[in-house]
Amino acid sequence: MSKIVTPAIERQMKINKRRPVGYIASPFKEAWRRLARNKTAVAGLIVIAIFIIVAIIAPWITKYDPTAQDYSCTLQPPSAEHIFGTDNYGRDIFSRIVYGARVSLPIGLLCAICSLVTGGVIGIVAAYFGGLFEDIIMRLCDIIQAIPPMLLAIAVLAALGNGIDKMIIANTIALIPLYARISRAAIYTVKENDYIEAGRAIGAGNLRLMFKHMLPNALGPIIVTTTFGVAGCILVVSSLSYLGLGITAPTPEWGSMLSNAREFLTSAPYYIIIPGVMIMITVFAINLFGDGLRDALDPRLK
Amino acid sequence: MIRFVIRRILWLIPVLLGVITIVFILTAITPGDPVSMLVGENASEETRQEVRAELGLDKPLVYRYGKYIVDIVTKGSIGVSYKTKKPVWDEIMLRFPNTIKLALLSLAVAILVGVPLGVLAGVKQYSVIDNACIIASLIFCSMPEFWLGLMLILAFAVNLGWVPAFGIRSWLGWILPVATLGLRAAANIARISRSSMLDVVRQDYIRTARAKGQKESVVMLKHGLRNALIPIITNVGSQLGSLLGGAVTIETVFSISGIGKYMLDGLSGRDYPVMQGGVLILAFVFSIINLLVDIAYAFVDPRIKAKYKSHGISKAERKKLLASFAKEG
Numbered sequence: 001m002s003k004i005v006t007p008a009i010e011r012q013m014k015i016n017k018r019r020p021v022g023y024i025a026s027p028f029k030e031a032w033r034r035l036a037r038n039k040t041a042v043a044g045l046i047v048i049a050i051f052i053i054v055a056i057i058a059p060w061i062t063k064y065d066p067t068a069q070d071y072s073c074t075l076q077p078p079s080a081e082h083i084f085g086t087d088n089y090g091r092d093i094f095s096r097i098v099y100g101a102r103v104s105l106p107i108g109l110l111c112a113i114c115s116l117v118t119g120g121v122i123g124i125v126a127a128y129f130g131g132l133f134e135d136i137i138m139r140l141c142d143i144i145q146a147i148p149p150m151l152l153a154i155a156v157l158a159a160l161g162n163g164i165d166k167m168i169i170a171n172t173i174a175l176i177p178l179y180a181r182i183s184r185a186a187i188y189t190v191k192e193n194d195y196i197e198a199g200r201a202i203g204a205g206n207l208r209l210m211f212k213h214m215l216p217n218a219l220g221p222i223i224v225t226t227t228f229g230v231a232g233c234i235l236v237v238s239s240l241s242y243l244g245l246g247i248t249a250p251t252p253e254w255g256s257m258l259s260n261a262r263e264f265l266t267s268a269p270y271y272i273i274i275p276g277v278m279i280m281i282t283v284f285a286i287n288l289f290g291d292g293l294r295d296a297l298d299p300r301l302k
Numbered sequence: 303m304i305r306f307v308i309r310r311i312l313w314l315i316p317v318l319l320g321v322i323t324i325v326f327i328l329t330a331i332t333p334g335d336p337v338s339m340l341v342g343e344n345a346s347e348e349t350r351q352e353v354r355a356e357l358g359l360d361k362p363l364v365y366r367y368g369k370y371i372v373d374i375v376t377k378g379s380i381g382v383s384y385k386t387k388k389p390v391w392d393e394i395m396l397r398f399p400n401t402i403k404l405a406l407l408s409l410a411v412a413i414l415v416g417v418p419l420g421v422l423a424g425v426k427q428y429s430v431i432d433n434a435c436i437i438a439s440l441i442f443c444s445m446p447e448f449w450l451g452l453m454l455i456l457a458f459a460v461n462l463g464w465v466p467a468f469g470i471r472s473w474l475g476w477i478l479p480v481a482t483l484g485l486r487a488a489a490n491i492a493r494i495s496r497s498s499m500l501d502v503v504r505q506d507y508i509r510t511a512r513a514k515g516q517k518e519s520v521v522m523l524k525h526g527l528r529n530a531l532i533p534i535i536t537n538v539g540s541q542l543g544s545l546l547g548g549a550v551t552i553e554t555v556f557s558i559s560g561i562g563k564y565m566l567d568g569l570s571g572r573d574y575p576v577m578q579g580g581v582l583i584l585a586f587v588f589s590i591i592n593l594l595v596d597i598a599y600a601f602v603d604p605r606i607k608a609k610y611k612s613h614g615i616s617k618a619e620r621k622k623l624l625a626s627f628a629k630e631g
Contacts, residue, residue, distance in 0.1 A: 150547030
């Protein structure tokens with residue numbers, strides 16, 4: 001039997017040059033390959049990686065303790081000694097930025113992950129069981145979403161008090177409805193597929209159907225939202241700590257550094273510019289990566 | 303269609319009740335005693351009790367919750383500030399115009415800048431305009447908005463001295479806060495407009511319109527933009543929500559006397575009614591906006607209209623029909 005080669009197969013064969021004929025990459029490998037071809041997304045990823053590495057090796061690349069005060073050199077502009085200058089307590093801004101990455105990055109990530117896990121599970125379970133349960137969950141989401149997220153986070157933080165853990169809880173509560181909605185919508189797109197019916201026919205339980213059969217197939221939009229979620233959380237956390245909520249001095253966090261720098265807007269502009277630029281670069285890189293991820297995971301844009 | 307609108311309006315009631323409940327629970331678990339904030343830590347136990355009774359804080363939470371709701375329904379009152387002893391409603395209404403002016407002006411800037419740029423970028427995909435638009439909008443999306451505000455102050459108020467850095471004594475003072483919120487929202491709207499336009503230009507009806515020899519400008523504006531508007535409208539609605547939230551920080555940055563600043567001040571003084579009232583009013587405004595967006599959406603999207611029409615016959619008609627069936631046996 002001769003093999004019929006259609007243009008589509010030919011294209012596939014070209015892509016899989018060194019792979020056996022008929023090989024079709026798994027959707028995630030395929031997506032990863034498309035992502036790796038996207039230059040801006042890779043650039044974003046590299047920047048994120050640099051920031052993470054800097055945060056990890058912080059003690060080895062900084063000369064000064066981020067909380068050590070030195071009143072002999074306060075508010076010094078950037079120089080060879082202090083490359084980002086010093087703040088009003090004489091603390092080295094570069095050290096504070098580097099150590100701040102150890103606070104700001106994990107908080108953003110944890111906020112997104114916590115809201116993803118709680119909101120995601122709620123959304124998946126709601127979509128799977130449907131009926132009254134789903135209605136109640138979605139109506140509750142409506143209620144929470146009637147309060148602008150920033151306000152809700154402020155109110156929750158006020159109720160819980162300050163602290164990094166409370167900051168994460170506040171952001172998580174404000175974001176749960178969003179993730180519940182997105183994962184519910186994503187599950188709806190795969191719920192009616194034949195393989196779910198097949199899974200049920202061979203006696204798979206509810207949990208197995210939900211998390212083994214439905215979730216992996218609905219993961220695309222959820223991952224993309226989470227990536228943008230990390231970026232959004234970093235911004236919200238910085239705004240909250242600028243308002244003096246959540247993270248308090250002397251923790252070196254980028255948002256609270258800005259809050260402190262506010263007074264010295266005219267006398268030490270570099271102090272307010274640098275932490276903001278750091279936030280911007282981080283969030284920019286995450287957004288670039290997220291954009292690439294969305295393009296790579298969206299089957300319509302192949 | 304009418305049924306849809308009425309249902310959405312009625313749905314506001316349980317939503318607002320829910321919001322009141324959430325806010326009440328939050329203030330109930332808030333640490334810190336408002337009485338100590340008012341009379342000081344060293345006040346005698348007697349004065350404490352007096353103040354407590356005066357504020358109604360000696361009653362159980364459930365009673366206060368019930369009273370709060372009853373007061374809203376019967377007197378239209380959302381409480382009295384612990385500190386100033388003035389009705390929160392009046393205080394908020396004094397500041398509300400500033401907040402809403404800030405949000406609406408910013409939204410106007412955002413739409414006027416964001417939609418044309420996004421649509422242009424979508425129509426000319428991969429062009430210089432497109433790339434510039436993507437990068438600019440990404441940069442603005444990636445800044446904390448209060449920081450953008452501070453940078454604008456640094457550039458235009460401190461260094462150039464064109465506009466005042468704080469306050470809104472003249473219209474010049476509005477420029478920076480509106481630019482801050484507006485540019486960020488414009489960046490979001492431009493992103494959505496672009497991707498929505500990209501979706502639309504690949505559709506068959508665009509090809510059809512081109513095939514019949516229609517002018518490109520007409521194809522894009524009449525066939526393209528009109529269909530791309532649906533997601534844009536939804537996004538504009540949600541932008542207004544985040545503008546209201548963002549107004550809280552921006553009011554603080556520019557010292558504008560608005561609801562956000564009032565609430566934050568109330569928060570630091572443990573003035574619960576101020577906090578509750580502020581969240582409630584903003585949630586109410588936000589819900590009304592979402593309602594309007596939903597209705598606008600239903601008018602623009604024929605699918606939703608059809609959903610509420612294709613159930614076809616009204617109840618009265620069905621009754622008539624059933625009656626006629628019954629008559630015929």
